[in-house]
Amino acid sequence: MFPWSPEFTWDATHVAFFGALYSVLLAVAGSLALAVWRARRDAREGRAAAIAWHGDFGEMPASARACRHQLTGKAPGRACESGFDCRPCDAHGHFEELGRPAAPLEAADHFGFNLPLDRLYHRGHTWVRPEPDGTLTVGLDDLARRLVGAPERVELPGAGSRLQVNGPAGRITTRGHDVRVLSPVDGTVVAVRGEGAAATLRVDPGGTPDLRHLLSGTEARAWALRELERLQRALGSSELGAALADGGELVADVGAALPRDRYDALLGDMLLEP
Amino acid sequence: MDKRLVTRGLPRVRFGRFLLWLVPWAALLGVGLYAAYLCLAVGLNQTNMDNRFAFGLWIYLDLTVIALGAGAFFTGFLLYVMKKRELAGVINSAVVIGFICYSGAVAILAIDVGQPLRFWFTFWHPNVHSMLTEVTFCLTLYLTVLAIEYLPLVLRNRQLKKRPSMLVFEFELHKVMAVFALVGTFLSFFHQGSLGGLYGVLQGRPFAYRESFLAWPSTFFLFILSAAAAGPSFVLATTWIVSKVSGRSLVKPGVFDLLARVSGSLLLVYVLAKSVDTLVWINHTSFQLGVDPASFYAFAPFGTGALFAEIVLLGLVPALLLALPRTRRDPRLVVPAAFLACAGVAMNRFVMTVQTLALPTLAFDPFLSYTPSWQEVASFLAVVAYGVILYSLSFRYLNLFPHERELAALPEA
Numbered sequence: 001m002f003p004w005s006p007e008f009t010w011d012a013t014h015v016a017f018f019g020a021l022y023s024v025l026l027a028v029a030g031s032l033a034l035a036v037w038r039a040r041r042d043a044r045e046g047r048a049a050a051i052a053w054h055g056d057f058g059e060m061p062a063s064a065r066a067c068r069h070q071l072t073g074k075a076p077g078r079a080c081e082s083g084f085d086c087r088p089c090d091a092h093g094h095f096e097e098l099g100r101p102a103a104p105l106e107a108a109d110h111f112g113f114n115l116p117l118d119r120l121y122h123r124g125h126t127w128v129r130p131e132p133d134g135t136l137t138v139g140l141d142d143l144a145r146r147l148v149g150a151p152e153r154v155e156l157p158g159a160g161s162r163l164q165v166n167g168p169a170g171r172i173t174t175r176g177h178d179v180r181v182l183s184p185v186d187g188t189v190v191a192v193r194g195e196g197a198a199a200t201l202r203v204d205p206g207g208t209p210d211l212r213h214l215l216s217g218t219e220a221r222a223w224a225l226r227e228l229e230r231l232q233r234a235l236g237s238s239e240l241g242a243a244l245a246d247g248g249e250l251v252a253d254v255g256a257a258l259p260r261d262r263y264d265a266l267l268g269d270m271l272l273e274p
Numbered sequence: 275m276d277k278r279l280v281t282r283g284l285p286r287v288r289f290g291r292f293l294l295w296l297v298p299w300a301a302l303l304g305v306g307l308y309a310a311y312l313c314l315a316v317g318l319n320q321t322n323m324d325n326r327f328a329f330g331l332w333i334y335l336d337l338t339v340i341a342l343g344a345g346a347f348f349t350g351f352l353l354y355v356m357k358k359r360e361l362a363g364v365i366n367s368a369v370v371i372g373f374i375c376y377s378g379a380v381a382i383l384a385i386d387v388g389q390p391l392r393f394w395f396t397f398w399h400p401n402v403h404s405m406l407t408e409v410t411f412c413l414t415l416y417l418t419v420l421a422i423e424y425l426p427l428v429l430r431n432r433q434l435k436k437r438p439s440m441l442v443f444e445f446e447l448h449k450v451m452a453v454f455a456l457v458g459t460f461l462s463f464f465h466q467g468s469l470g471g472l473y474g475v476l477q478g479r480p481f482a483y484r485e486s487f488l489a490w491p492s493t494f495f496l497f498i499l500s501a502a503a504a505g506p507s508f509v510l511a512t513t514w515i516v517s518k519v520s521g522r523s524l525v526k527p528g529v530f531d532l533l534a535r536v537s538g539s540l541l542l543v544y545v546l547a548k549s550v551d552t553l554v555w556i557n558h559t560s561f562q563l564g565v566d567p568a569s570f571y572a573f574a575p576f577g578t579g580a581l582f583a584e585i586v587l588l589g590l591v592p593a594l595l596l597a598l599p600r601t602r603r604d605p606r607l608v609v610p611a612a613f614l615a616c617a618g619v620a621m622n623r624f625v626m627t628v629q630t631l632a633l634p635t636l637a638f639d640p641f642l643s644y645t646p647s648w649q650e651v652a653s654f655l656a657v658v659a660y661g662v663i664l665y666s667l668s669f670r671y672l673n674l675f676p677h678e679r680e681l682a683a684l685p686e687a
Binding site for chain 2: 007013014017018021024025027028031032034035036038039042043047048051052054055059061062063260261264265267268269273274
């Protein structure tokens, strides 16, 4: 009913009733329109990847969101609140001032998988190695490669594609399950080398890269230990047999030893796509 | 395909078994749709209602599901406005339940009105002095709000969220959810109240008539209070049922405790208010209307037993069990108490709808009895079947309980 309808009169009952009704209608329609307008703006400005990660990060269990400084014992119990991007995190600077233990020089491979310490690690199981020519090499770490085994399909961004931290840097389909891989850096892909899970990307960061959010040295080792813990918890009653807890080595193709459903969940848990 | 739609890390039964679970409900839905078709195509003579008994099974159960569906608005209010973060674990399920309850009620109303194609008449030619107009407007708007609240859940489906357009819309919609929660609270408050007020203004039905407080009869406030009290109990009860049927832990222990505390406290206030209201009606209102209150309790099927059941057995008892810390922390007591609280609100709506119409109002009136026709029963069972099917699909393909995966990862006690 509208003021121009025949039954409408300008008395208190009509005005109060329809005033309330149209206010509610306006609030609902306005909020909906605002959401649509903002969504179009987000899509236009290419914020979909950041929003996807924001959603995924929010869905991850607290155990998977441990702050890097919790791993090294500087901030017990602290959960990350900035989506594993320490660059805008105020607390990160404070914890960094407390100092870092010196990084061991040699590669450490006694976690049940290889963890070369000549490179930096992202929490989504990718590594980054700065090259002398100013570019960065990005690849999947050994634990992730053992998780995905021999994938059926690996979709990687082609040369010229833009990458952003925690945005997608590829999709892997293995044993019928697909999982996205998070980009550890910002930049433009200049080349793709290798095939399958062993493929690497050469990325031009377009200047001096800010890699403060990546882990190295003792931090990387602490994180690797935590990841093994998470992996063991995710595996539950170990169907891989006694291995990690007893100092063994993670099998080369974890998926081969797991039921389909549990494998899918494991991929999501470890590669941060819940 | 099915597996690709199921949320990662949430084990669900095999697709074939899931289909088997849906078959009987789909059959029930089919029979109900046929009954609804008969009512719409042949006419309301398919029901056992008449001019005297104009509110029957449909309105009684409509009022009940609307009251129980209040869990959606009240949980949203507690989470988004009162910042009770623990309830984030049940809000999705509460929204789905609310949507099912309200959409089911609207569907039944469409059959009951008998001319669903003329639904727009009430919006274009409203009688602003009618409580039913307020109910119609609030119900329609709140169902819209519930659909908007349901949408982000659907858009977070594993496959849909891969589409950037869906993803950004869901994200932005979620940011304005507090507005919808507030609007939903406002709408739900008013239409629960108007439904109660509808009975309170019936001067020709002394059993339901109540004196006014501010602009509304006391039943306006009692309906709001009882719905707000029973809603959280219904969320608790349904979560428990889903947990048992699926064999999974769905929410953290503190959630049941909070729901029980809120429900119990509100139910205590309601029982007190309802008792005062009944005493005022017995000792004042009825005499003002020139009727003997005892005469209304002299008819066999109801009598004072119904009053005792409504206020004490299904009111005070669950209120105390839910409100007292020792009893509400005992799972053997809190769940039955939640069911009793839900039964209490159903009993109240039965008394207001069926008992009110059955009781004679004039000296020569007989005590009326009414048995719903199979078409009425089947139509309503179709709503139940629709609810079970929609909830089952939502539980399978959407992340209804955000903590389910985390709880599954915990070592068993």
